[in-house]
Amino acid sequence: MRKILGWTLTGQLPAQLRQRRGAIQARWEFMEASLLLRLGLRRALRHQLGLPPAVTTPDPATISLPTSETPLLSVIIPTYGQVPHTLRCLATLASHPPSRPYEVLVVDDASGDPHVPELRQVRGIRLTERSKNLGFLRSCNAAAAEARGDYIFLLNNDTEVMPGALDALLDTFASHRQAGLVGARLLYPDGWLQEAGGIIWNDGSAWNYGNRDDPRKPQYSYLREADYISGAAIMIPTSLWRELGGFDEHYLPAYCEDSDLAFRLRAAGRTVLYQPEATIIHDEGVSHGTDTSKGIKAYQLSNSEKLRQRWAETFARDHLPVGQRVMRARDRAPRRRITLVIDNNVPERDRDAGSRTMVAFMEALIASGRVVKFWPLNGLALPGYTRELQQKGIEVLYGPWSGRFPRWIAANGAEIDEVLVSRPHVAAGTLALLRQHTEAAIVFYGHDLHHARFQRELEATGNASLQAEATRLLAEERRAWLDADLSLYPSEEEARAVRELEPGARVRAIVPYALPELDRPDPVPEGRQDLLFVAGFGHSPNEDAALWLARDILPAILAAQPATRLTLAGSNPTPAVQALASRNIEVTGFVSDEELARRYASARVIVCPLRYGAGVKMKVVEALHQGVPLVTTTVGAQGLDGLDQTVDVVDRADDFAAAVLRLLTDDREWKLRSEAEARFIRGRFSAQAMETELSCAFEQAAQFSRRKATQAQSRTPIPRA
Structure with a gap:
């Protein structure tokens, strides 16, 4: 007899699985394993692995x-x-x-x-x-x-x-x-x-x-x-x-x-x-x-x-x-720290800013000598993106083999030293289990203030139905702030807002993006004439920004510069965004990193006309990193203290159009803005800065966790002999 998947292969399934066989509600993580066992398996597995058939002895x-x-x-x-x-x-x-x-x-x-x-x-x-x-x-x-x-x-x-x-x-x-x-x-x-x-x-x-x-x-x-x-x-x-x-x-x-x-x-x-x-x-x-x-x-x-x-x-x-x-x-980790990272899904680094941040966080944790495990709450492996993490040395715990999170954390929680939980709804679904099964320090990363984003959307659109969602999200975020040992946000502005809303919360700002040093000549305005707005347009603030840009800002620009073209580059364009495509507006849909770099290299002005949203915007940071002059709004500049001294930050459509036109026509102004952006961004969003800040954050969380455990022990009555 032989042990396979923890069961002894005797020609029949264990009783527990035999009882569930044929049940529609059978837990899906066991389905393939039980099928293979029923088949007896030998050649079946090699075939399912996609391996070529065994060769016969050739001439x-x-x-x-x-x-x-x-x-x-x-x-x-x-x-x-x-x-x-x-x-x-x-x-x-x-x-x-x-x-x-x-x-x-x-x-x-x-x-x-x-x-x-x-x-x-x-x-x-x-x-x-x-x-x-x-x-x-x-x-x-x-x-x-x-x-x-x-x-x-x-x-x-x-x-x-x-x-x-x-x-x-x-x-x-x-x-x-x-x-x-x-x-x-x-x-x-x-x-x-x-x-x-x-x-x-x-x-x-x-x-x-x-x-x-x-x-x-x-x-x-x-x-x-x-x-x-x-x-x-x-x-x-x-x-x-x-x-x-x-x-x-x-x-x-x-x-x-x-x-x-x-x-x-x-x-x-x-x-x-x-x-x-x-x-x-x-x-x-x-x-x-x-x-x-x-x-x-x-x-x-x-x-x-x-x-x-x-x-x-x-x-x-x-x-x-x-x-x-x-x-x-x-993992050769008898003394290395094991960090569990939990998010809703495997991050799609080239599709949204939140994913890029989570990948950068995990890279920084690995660079600091930690072992990283990643749990996608939806249990799914994404082709390409899962492999990217695995090749970085990250174990991605997806189904059907990892089972469900409660079972996994119960079995492995004792080996986890630290946990990084991403997003309020993920925290709501995991923090209680984490506290039950591990003594690890828990850090919560909020990405942005979700309730504030909905509140600003309500103010911008007048959609009163958003109030209930903003209230629900605030309650969810409050629980995360109080239950985690430390909460992180991309800017000190957001951290201050959390402290005002929940004075008992432990919160600090963290570098949200790690950008490489660009080995290229300084950009020049010659040969550039287009506008570029990079975003994931399935996100409602970005859809609204694209519509406002096309409807209220672009006409004034085209009246003065008719040859100007606007590119809306990014994943998941909604039907409303797709409908903007015209002679002067290109809607690309998803673009690769290589294609996006080419777009940046030919753009004259980057625009980010956000009317609502929250947090530090990757699209703004990336534009600064590329050295292409940017025009944005107060919302777009959020969390970047002093940015209004470097780029145009305007909230009225006519002011926005005027700022873009200056950069389209004035080469000297263009060069001054490009150089100022390079000075502003230098050193602020480096991989080393992120690694240092993350390590400090986990140490701060661990100190609080130890202090809390000591206090709990001091309150525990000593049992009578």
């Missing part, structure tokens, strides 16, 4: 690898006979090669297998048939000495290379400069997980993490550090390999040399990373069998003891007891 003459004489990557495949396995491995490599130049070295270690010469029919490989057996470890070292690429990829011959695997490993080195070794996600031929990186415990024993579990689970799907990666599929810079002397001959002839290499790399200041997007099928046990009492496999036990003795101090200092606190063990 060697049909395999052709487009290798290079000047490779970036050297693929090294050590063999000891087993030609059919080697041919299948080479066939998958030929089908799914890297996009960069590569070479393939196949090295047979004097196996005496009469079929080895057949490999010479494979086009594109460098085949070495050793006359003397060196053993696995020395054979790998000798082959690596002949590698011509900048990177070495050691690949067992009993493997299948899946699409994109090698590029994913190479890309990881490009995005993580400290990476010393990157390893693949290993699957069994039936699709079940073999290893998502390895864990070594404080007694030196090891786990192939996730063995025989579903590889799609969130805990196996994000880039992270690992104690070691099994050597069946590992990549390392060639220069680093040679600097360390390759595998250490202390572990001759084989076993534990890969674990030792990982520890030596860390001792040299490099990281060992597990890359889930590099999938390799590994038919474990083909090379040396599974019986540790005989043959080369017998060295697994003796070499494990060698590893334990060599790294005993490190194991005792940096590793956890066997099987305990697995979340921390898999």
Whole structure:
């Protein structure tokens, strides 16, 4: 029998799921797991993972690898006979090669297998048939000495290379400069997980993490550090390999040399990373069998003891007891802080300002050394956006595998050190559970004063029905301010408003955006003539601004400058906004970051004619960052103290049009405004400033949380003996 998804597979479902089978109300997070179990599963999972069918042994003459004489990557495949396995491995490599130049070295270690010469029919490989057996470890070292690429990829011959695997490993080195070794996600031929990186415990024993579990689970799907990666599929810079002397001959002839290499790399200041997007099928046990009492496999036990003795101090200092606190063990976080971030959904960084802030917050938390877990309250993974977070090293806890939040926080709350909760309705749905299941410090980020936004919309539109919603939101925000250990807002103006509304609230301002330094020449007005308004138009303040701009401001501008064009660029344009499209108005819908950069580079004036809303506006900050002169309103300038000394801040339609016309026609004024904006924005919205302020905020929240816990204990009656 075998454990799968925590249940023993006996040919039937556990009683609890059998009772629910066929019930429409069955909890959806179990549906796929129970289906797979009913199917018995073997080939079903591999198919559902979208992996190619297993290859049959091909004719060697049909395999052709487009290798290079000047490779970036050297693929090294050590063999000891087993030609059919080697041919299948080479066939998958030929089908799914890297996009960069590569070479393939196949090295047979004097196996005496009469079929080895057949490999010479494979086009594109460098085949070495050793006359003397060196053993696995020395054979790998000798082959690596002949590698011509900048990177070495050691690949067992009993493997299948899946699409994109090698590029994913190479890309990881490009995005993580400290990476010393990157390893693949290993699957069994039936699709079940073999290893998502390895864990070594404080007694030196090891786990192939996730063995025989579903590889799609969130805990196996994000880039992270690992104690070691099994050597069946590992990549390392060639220069680093040679600097360390390759595998250490202390572990001759084989076993534990890969674990030792990982520890030596860390001792040299490099990281060992597990890359889930590099999938390799590994038919474990083909090379040396599974019986540790005989043959080369017998060295697994003796070499494990060698590893334990060599790294005993490190194991005792940096590793956890066997099987305990697995979340921390898999993240190499026995002493790092684990921060849980909760928002309504996976942030769509290029679609709205709130999403961009949440991504920047998580990047800042990672930069500060924290481990970040992200829970989308709607339970959904968004294609592309979820992967972006996972590749940053963030575990995204989506269904069906993560279950529901109450169950997850009950099981894992003890390991959470800090929580960042985004938006009032998310706080309303989670704060009570957080207080019940974790002692973590809780920080609430409001984005803006939601009730104030509705109040200003009521004032601007006269829609009295908004009053009830504004009242409800204020009550929701008050609860969050009082229940959280600390509340954050994008400006001191909003923080002051919170203190006035709720004097007992603990609140501070935080840098809401982290903008990179732009490596470009200073912008010039020549060649620019268009107006640009960037916004997510599904948000009612932005829709109202676009309508007011087109109806009451643009006509006066066109009367003086008929050739002027206005671009409304951004996601989710409503029917009313789409209807504005005309000869002088372009409505783009969603645009990529690259396209938006092009629009900024050609715009003469950025306009932000908001009549209501709340908080610091990303569209305003981004315009200042681009150095393109801006015209906005009092609402648009909210939270940016002193902005009215740098840009035109006007609230009447005719004043707005006049300010735009000055910038359309006066090059000297345009340049002065552009330079003033650069001075205003410099240093205010940097990644370093955000990281520092977030760390200070969490420390402040933790201090209050500890003080509150101490006070609660002092009020607890001492039980009688």
